[in-house]
Amino acid sequence: MKNRPGSEKGEDLDVREVHGQLLREKSEPREMFHAAPSWLKHGIYAPLTIWALIYLLSASGGFKWNEYYEGFRSTVKMAEMEKLNSEENGSSPESPATPMSLRDEGKTVYQNVCSACHQPNGKGLPGAFPPLAGVDWVAGDERRLALIVLHGLMGPITVNGETWNSVMPPQGANLTDREIAAALSYVRSEWGNNAPEVLPETVGKMRAEFKDHAPWTNEALTASDL
Amino acid sequence: MKGRFRFIFIGFMLTFLAAWIGLVVLPVWGLGNFKQTPDPKTGEMIPPEFTALEERGRDVYIANGCIYCHTQQVHSARNRTDIVRGWGKRRTVARDYMNHGVAQLGSMRTGPDLSNIGVRNPSETWQLLHLYDPQITSPGSIMPPFRYLFTEQPIGSDGTSADAINLSGENAPREGMEIVPTEKAKALVAYLQALKLSEYEIPEAAAARIDSKIIDSEIK
Amino acid sequence: MSTPDPAASEDIESEEAQRERSLQERLKVDRAARWPVGIFIASSIGWLVFGSLIALIASIKLHDPEFVADNAWLTFGRVRTVHLNAVAYGWLSTVAIGIGLWVLSRLCRVPIEDHRSLALAAILWNVGNGVGIWGIFRGDSTGVEWLEYPTYAAPFLLVSFTFVILTAVNLIRKRKPGHIYISQWYIMAAFFWFPALYFTAHGLLILAPVQAPAQPPINWWFAHNALGLWFTPVGLGTIYYLVPKIIGRPIHSYYLSIIGFWSLAFFYAWNGMHHLIGGPYPAFLITASVVASVMMFLPVITVAINHQLTMFGHFKALIYSPTLRFVIFGAMSYILVSFQGSLMAIRSINNLTHFTHYTVAHSHLGAYAFASMVFFGGIYYIMPRILEREWPSRWLIRLHFWPCAIGIIIYFVMLSWGGILQGIAMNRGEMPFMEIIKTTMPYLKWRSIGGTLMTIGHIAFMASFIWMVIDRRKQGSEPTLFAKRTTQDTPATNASDS
Numbered sequence: 001m002k003n004r005p006g007s008e009k010g011e012d013l014d015v016r017e018v019h020g021q022l023l024r025e026k027s028e029p030r031e032m033f034h035a036a037p038s039w040l041k042h043g044i045y046a047p048l049t050i051w052a053l054i055y056l057l058s059a060s061g062g063f064k065w066n067e068y069y070e071g072f073r074s075t076v077k078m079a080e081m082e083k084l085n086s087e088e089n090g091s092s093p094e095s096p097a098t099p100m101s102l103r104d105e106g107k108t109v110y111q112n113v114c115s116a117c118h119q120p121n122g123k124g125l126p127g128a129f130p131p132l133a134g135v136d137w138v139a140g141d142e143r144r145l146a147l148i149v150l151h152g153l154m155g156p157i158t159v160n161g162e163t164w165n166s167v168m169p170p171q172g173a174n175l176t177d178r179e180i181a182a183a184l185s186y187v188r189s190e191w192g193n194n195a196p197e198v199l200p201e202t203v204g205k206m207r208a209e210f211k212d213h214a215p216w217t218n219e220a221l222t223a224s225d226l
Numbered sequence: 227m228k229g230r231f232r233f234i235f236i237g238f239m240l241t242f243l244a245a246w247i248g249l250v251v252l253p254v255w256g257l258g259n260f261k262q263t264p265d266p267k268t269g270e271m272i273p274p275e276f277t278a279l280e281e282r283g284r285d286v287y288i289a290n291g292c293i294y295c296h297t298q299q300v301h302s303a304r305n306r307t308d309i310v311r312g313w314g315k316r317r318t319v320a321r322d323y324m325n326h327g328v329a330q331l332g333s334m335r336t337g338p339d340l341s342n343i344g345v346r347n348p349s350e351t352w353q354l355l356h357l358y359d360p361q362i363t364s365p366g367s368i369m370p371p372f373r374y375l376f377t378e379q380p381i382g383s384d385g386t387s388a389d390a391i392n393l394s395g396e397n398a399p400r401e402g403m404e405i406v407p408t409e410k411a412k413a414l415v416a417y418l419q420a421l422k423l424s425e426y427e428i429p430e431a432a433a434a435r436i437d438s439k440i441i442d443s444e445i446k
Numbered sequence: 447m448s449t450p451d452p453a454a455s456e457d458i459e460s461e462e463a464q465r466e467r468s469l470q471e472r473l474k475v476d477r478a479a480r481w482p483v484g485i486f487i488a489s490s491i492g493w494l495v496f497g498s499l500i501a502l503i504a505s506i507k508l509h510d511p512e513f514v515a516d517n518a519w520l521t522f523g524r525v526r527t528v529h530l531n532a533v534a535y536g537w538l539s540t541v542a543i544g545i546g547l548w549v550l551s552r553l554c555r556v557p558i559e560d561h562r563s564l565a566l567a568a569i570l571w572n573v574g575n576g577v578g579i580w581g582i583f584r585g586d587s588t589g590v591e592w593l594e595y596p597t598y599a600a601p602f603l604l605v606s607f608t609f610v611i612l613t614a615v616n617l618i619r620k621r622k623p624g625h626i627y628i629s630q631w632y633i634m635a636a637f638f639w640f641p642a643l644y645f646t647a648h649g650l651l652i653l654a655p656v657q658a659p660a661q662p663p664i665n666w667w668f669a670h671n672a673l674g675l676w677f678t679p680v681g682l683g684t685i686y687y688l689v690p691k692i693i694g695r696p697i698h699s700y701y702l703s704i705i706g707f708w709s710l711a712f713f714y715a716w717n718g719m720h721h722l723i724g725g726p727y728p729a730f731l732i733t734a735s736v737v738a739s740v741m742m743f744l745p746v747i748t749v750a751i752n753h754q755l756t757m758f759g760h761f762k763a764l765i766y767s768p769t770l771r772f773v774i775f776g777a778m779s780y781i782l783v784s785f786q787g788s789l790m791a792i793r794s795i796n797n798l799t800h801f802t803h804y805t806v807a808h809s810h811l812g813a814y815a816f817a818s819m820v821f822f823g824g825i826y827y828i829m830p831r832i833l834e835r836e837w838p839s840r841w842l843i844r845l846h847f848w849p850c851a852i853g854i855i856i857y858f859v860m861l862s863w864g865g866i867l868q869g870i871a872m873n874r875g876e877m878p879f880m881e882i883i884k885t886t887m888p889y890l891k892w893r894s895i896g897g898t899l900m901t902i903g904h905i906a907f908m909a910s911f912i913w914m915v916i917d918r919r920k921q922g923s924e925p926t927l928f929a930k931r932t933t934q935d936t937p938a939t940n941a942s943d944s
Contacts, residue, residue: 034699048743069436289585
């Protein structure tokens with residue numbers, strides 16, 4: 001910054017020559033005092049404020065820490081009623097079966113749960129997850145299939161002549177009888193498979209019969225008297 | 227007199243203080259003191275705490291920024307689709323997160339929600355393969371491969387290690403080598419397997435399920 | 447308490463003497479600001495270029511996951527985070543401090559007193575950012591969105607910002623008597639709000655974390671207000687200062703200015719919970735922020751009217767003034783992004799846009815098309831004054847403006863559209879998730895194109911800046927404008943400025 005004329009001891013020099021930037025500046029900003037337009041007050045401020053108050057009071061679930069639903073109905077109270085009802089009647093408040101067909105329902109279950117490993121096309125992954133398409137196991141005993149899904153499977157198995165050694169985790173705790181039946185029905189009728197539907201009752205029977213069974217192995221499955 | 231800055235200062239600090247009380251103090255007071263409750267069926271205390279391994283897994287989850295593509299919350303108004311996709315059985319509520327240490331709710335769903343990945347996909351084999359290269363298990367995925375969480379090592383004299391992952395095709399390791407997950411990858415998978423956010427029957431669960439049903443009927 | 451009526455004393459001075467006095471004041475202010483403000487601005491530009499290059503890597507990774515995939519430091523989750531922090535704290539915060547202090551110093555008509563310490567603080571601020579970025583790269587992120595800097599970066603930032611506040615307070619205390627202009631309100635408030643936000647959030651989320659369920663509300667209160675109570679007020683203060691300065695016309699209404707300020711102060715601070723709509727939080731907590739967010743229409747419309755009525759009849763100045771063009775681009779974007787933000791907070795709209803790229807596009811409209819563009823304008827105005835030389839080339843300024851403007855428009859339009867499609871697909875439960883990803887793919891590629899353009903603009907900007915600092919020949923005489931002025935005013939009084 002040495003040889004800059006006027007930049008070090010510049011105040012006394014003719015600033016006009018050096019500080020073009022400053023000189024051409026307009027004066028420091030000021031404000032005029034026009035009033036806020038009345039349409040702004042009546043057309044914007046007022047309606048916004050009224051809406052805000054109404055929404056705040058009506059969509060806050062009664063300002064309760066455990067009320068997550070913002071509408072007028074209280075889910076907390078409804079849950080209490082439901083509990084009382086089920087204690088009196090002993091009935092479970094589960095909703096009735098959906099009108100969807102077992103196979104259509106199974107498609108969703110398969111997509112959500114099974115397709116990650118067995119792949120959307122049912123071909124599995126070489127070396128890791130066995131296929132389901134055109135496979136003897138799938139077309140075979142439906143009770144055996146239900147048991148595998150309920151409790152899982154580990155150790156070597158032979159699928160279509162090829163040996164697989166991996167772990168299938170149990171899904172019994174995660175899926176209902178109907179969901180398992182639906183997924184199996186879907187698998188048994190897709191990708192060229194053509195085996196009959198699996199009924200939820202069959203899965204229920206297996207669940208009850210082999211309650212909390214450990215993951216199955218090839219030997220256990222063939223040995224157990226179904 | 228408009229020239230008094232002191233009043234402006236007090237004013238803008240007061241507006242700030244009001245919001246600070248409302249959105250910081252109040253949530254800490256109302257949502258910061260949850261205790262475990264017994265499971266109505268088994269009597270176990272829920273939601274359970276994470277093990278040390280799972281906590282290390284969460285550190286890996288955080289260090290690699292999984293949160294930027296994966297949420298951990300079952301959305302209420304999206305309940306219908308979140309539940310249809312199998313991401314949870316009900317909307318998640320505050321108590322579900324009480325043992326989470328650093329909440330990883332997330333704000334973006336470039337990838338699927340992971341609230342209940344421990345239930346939806348409990349397969350360790352799958353998780354490891356998917357981490358090594360998502361294209362193996364999910365062709366077309368845009369998730370980055372996490373090969374740096376695995377190491378290549380020579381196969382020992384007593385054959386392939388138990389935890390070596392089974393790779394074939396273009397991913398296959400070199401002759402005489404095997405690919406094994408590092409401690410970090412194992413911890414991460416343990417953490418993922420422990421994520422079962424909306425599975426526990428906590429006191430708020432019944433109301434949360436009803437909330438899901440109401441919104442479902444509203445959408446229909 | 448009794449200040450002499452400034453109007454009375456100024457009446458005595460002749461117009462010529464008054465201008466001379468004002469000139470000397472500004473000269474002192476600018477010279478005192480040269481080093482500290484210069485360092486803040488120079489380093490911010492460095493962070494901007496770094497942040498955009500990193501952003502490009504992140505953006506490419508989203509449609510080409512194998513791109514530099516085998517380096518842990520460059521995995522998506524880290525580069526994306528580094529990008530956010532580099533631009534939020536390295537670029538936007540740094541430049542906001544620089545510009546904020548300069549505008550404050552100008553309006554208080556007091557030079558920055560201890561400019562050596564402040565220059566040190568500027569360096570310390572950058573050390574803090576560097577340490578934080580390094581921490582994220584090596585995997586020490588805290589895991590709290592918008593606060594990923596590891597704890598060991600915070601002391602540097604704390605010490606540095608303390609200096610900044612002390613400087614600002616000192617300027618306000620020693621200010622020459624007279625009207626407190628609206629920019630002073632905004633900037634002063636921002637200088638107090640930001641540390642209050644940052645250290646509340648850092649304390650309760652990282653140093654002594656509260657139980658996990660209570661974290662996200664604080665997290666999003668902070669993240670939203672980093673924009674709302676930090677970048678926005680400094681950006682608005684800059685617009686309020688530069689627009690009248692360049693077009694030579696007072697702000698339309700003092701009353702609108704103060705309504706705008708107080709409603710922003712009141713409502714913005716209650717924002718944040720709308721990021722958790724549908725999430726695991728009681729209805730009333732979310733509703734509070736939904737209401738506050740929609741109420742932001744009030745300050746935004748007020749400020750918009752005030753700005754536009756001030757500009758009215760002077761839009762032709764956009765043809766030649768680079769500063770004004772950037773600033774007005776920013777001011778227009780502010781209106782757009784705020785309207786959009788208020789609408790996105792409404793539950794039914796949020797159900798479509800939540801968790802999608804639409805939100806990403808929105809946040810770039812705020813942080814880039816508004817805040818960054820205004821700060822670019824501010825830098826174009828400030829640098830010639832504190833360096834006492836002109837910008838070297840109008841072509842480089844053009845090469846900065848057009849790629850950035852076109853880039854952000856591509857980015858915003860394509861990503862918003864992709865986000866809407868993503869939201870529609872996500873709301874169809876039967877659609878497999880992979881299909882949603884395929885839907886967004888073309889738009890993710892468009893994002894990389896927009897991002898490349900912006901990066902080109904930033905590199906041109908940095909080149910222009912370095913050239914200006916190195917080349918001492920181009921000293922002040924004629925401003926570097928896009929085009930010759932259409933109206934030839936007498937240069938000494940009325941010439942519109944770069």
